[in-house]
């Protein structure tokens with residue numbers, strides 16, 4: 001990020017899931033971010049405008065399997081249509097990041113290691129009814145005829161080892177801050 005006398009401004013789109021080619025919703029979010037980036041540049045800001053692709057998750061794995069490809073092969077093929085669309089729409093992004101890139105993996109590992117070392121992250125288990133489509137757990141009471149309440153697909157019982165963030169460590173500080181700054185939330 002440039003470190004000049006100018007005010008700097010950072011904007012990012014969501015990093016998009018590559019389980020399929022881009023649709024109008026991706027364009028919508030990215031055009032809004034582009035408008036903001038262009039406006040800030042016009043008013044003298046040094047702008048870093050990021051977009052990219054999220055290449056992890058079960059949806060991506062499943063899409064790859066359905067096409068007979070490895071997840072990486074599938075992602076490599078999917079990134080093209082995203083970049084072509086941003087070119088067609090003249091999106092003025094500064095950087096395109098892919099979560100399978102070494103530079104991304106390294107930074108994420110460093111952040112998680114730091115959090116782990118200082119006791120902010122711990123290992124536990126989470127289990128429940130899970131719908132792959134929304135990547136969401138649903139309580140039994142919300143299921144409709146044993147299926148997902150959102151999309152009607154079959155749910156599966158999933159138990160997974162998970163890392164948790166020890167938010168309780170910050171409870172007192174957070175409560176005090178919210179009390180002292182009533183407009184914060």
Ligand SMILES: [Zn+2]
Pocket residue numbers: 131132133134148149150151152153
């Ligand atoms: Zn569902």
